[in-house]
Amino acid sequence: MIKKKGSRFAGHCAAKENIMYCFIVNPNACSGKGRKIWKRLAGILRQEQVAYKVFFTKGPGHATRIADMLCTKYAPQAADAGMSGKVSGAKQAVQAADTLCTIVAVGGDGTANEVISGLHDYSAIGFGYIPTGSGNDLARGLSLPADPEAALAAILHPCAIRRIHSGCVRINGKDRHFAVSTGIGFDAAVCHETFRSKIKPVLNRIGLGKLTYLGIALKQLLLLRPFSLTLVLDDKEPVTFPAVYFTAVMNLKYEGGGFMFCPDATAEDDFLDICLIEKMPKLKILLLLPTAFKGRHVRYKGVHILRCRRASLHAGCPQPVHTDGEAAAVYSSMDVSLSKEKLPFIVG
Numbered sequence: 001m002i003k004k005k006g007s008r009f010a011g012h013c014a015a016k017e018n019i020m021y022c023f024i025v026n027p028n029a030c031s032g033k034g035r036k037i038w039k040r041l042a043g044i045l046r047q048e049q050v051a052y053k054v055f056f057t058k059g060p061g062h063a064t065r066i067a068d069m070l071c072t073k074y075a076p077q078a079a080d081a082g083m084s085g086k087v088s089g090a091k092q093a094v095q096a097a098d099t100l101c102t103i104v105a106v107g108g109d110g111t112a113n114e115v116i117s118g119l120h121d122y123s124a125i126g127f128g129y130i131p132t133g134s135g136n137d138l139a140r141g142l143s144l145p146a147d148p149e150a151a152l153a154a155i156l157h158p159c160a161i162r163r164i165h166s167g168c169v170r171i172n173g174k175d176r177h178f179a180v181s182t183g184i185g186f187d188a189a190v191c192h193e194t195f196r197s198k199i200k201p202v203l204n205r206i207g208l209g210k211l212t213y214l215g216i217a218l219k220q221l222l223l224l225r226p227f228s229l230t231l232v233l234d235d236k237e238p239v240t241f242p243a244v245y246f247t248a249v250m251n252l253k254y255e256g257g258g259f260m261f262c263p264d265a266t267a268e269d270d271f272l273d274i275c276l277i278e279k280m281p282k283l284k285i286l287l288l289l290p291t292a293f294k295g296r297h298v299r300y301k302g303v304h305i306l307r308c309r310r311a312s313l314h315a316g317c318p319q320p321v322h323t324d325g326e327a328a329a330v331y332s333s334m335d336v337s338l339s340k341e342k343l344p345f346i347v348g
């Protein structure tokens with residue numbers, strides 16, 4: 001973590017003068033709550049006289065295109081100011097302080113995922129995140145404030161920047177990104193069904209969105225069939241697990257709305273953490289899942305926690321895949337690695 005106390009980024013007036021804040025807002029996050037939350041945040045920005053721009057997303061993929069456009073716009077300015085190019089250590093810290101544009105994703109994990117996927121040049125930008133979704137595993141994993149107003153205050157008056165990796169999944173020659181995790185099998189099947197769920201918007205509106213995941217998880221557990229999975233970690237010998245229920249490859253500790261599947265995962269190291277669940281009766285999985293909220297599932301037989309820099313996963317038959325809780329499709333093979341550059345993430 002880079003401490004920014006005493007830098008000009010820490011001074012709240014100076015930060016406002018030097019930085020353009022660009023908010024990418026999913027108004028439909030948490031079934032429409034995103035728009036209401038944004039109105040409150042906009043009020044605070046006006047009150048504090050912060051220079052900002054806001055972009056509302058219109059549908060899947062839009063946040064990525066906006067983030068890409070902003071990076072393209074601000075990177076040349078960084079070059080003019082002599083700030084781009086390869087640097088390291090202390091100089092990187094200074095560059096973070098000289099950031100021209102702070103891009104802030106306002107939404108759930110899916111919106112954060114789309115924004116991070118669109119950022120391609122970190123020389124001129126800082127990244128902030130205001131959680132307004134129903135799962136919020138990114139905020140949980142980085143210990144960001146869960147309250148949107150507190151998260152905004154942390155972004156406007158930051159004292160720390162963490163440089164974090166994002167993950168990259170290559171499937172059929174195409175890359176997808178993730179900030180939290182990617183998974184194959186049961187966890188992804190839950191995401192796939194939640195995506196289609198008609199009950200989720202209703203429960204989200206009354207603050208019970210997590211019940212959707214619970215109900216769907218129970219149903220998927222009944223339907224669940226184990227599959228064989230061959231893992232190749234860091235180009236070592238392949239290892240085949242004959243009866244796998246799911247495998248989560250994680251950049252941060254939590255997925256699925258608070259399951260601490262990989263208690264030691266941190267996005268600041270150079271490793272991916274893997275949680276693989278195999279060969280156990282379904283009743284045991286049912287009893288084991290609540291223990292994962294505290295990361296206590298790791299002590300049970302059939303739970304494997306692994307660590308690597310790169311992983312190739314090959315399932316015996318096509319399985320659902322997710323990235324950051326967003327349903328991808330049904331695939332047999334995927335290659336997972338970490339980004340080369342680390343994203344300057346404002347954590348307040």
Ligand SMILES: Nc1ncnc2c1ncn2[C@@H]1O[C@H](COP(=O)(O)OP(=O)(O)OP(=O)(O)O)[C@@H](O)[C@H]1O
Pocket residue numbers: 026027028029030031057058059060061062106107108109110111112114132133134135136137325326
């Ligand atoms: N205007 C929009 N209308 C509908 N969907 C949108 C819109 N903008 C973005 N999306 C899509 O909604 C998906 C989910 O949004 P997001 O993750 O922000 O909220 P959520 O699903 O409520 O939260 P969580 O993922 O934490 O449960 C995004 O991946 C994005 O593709």
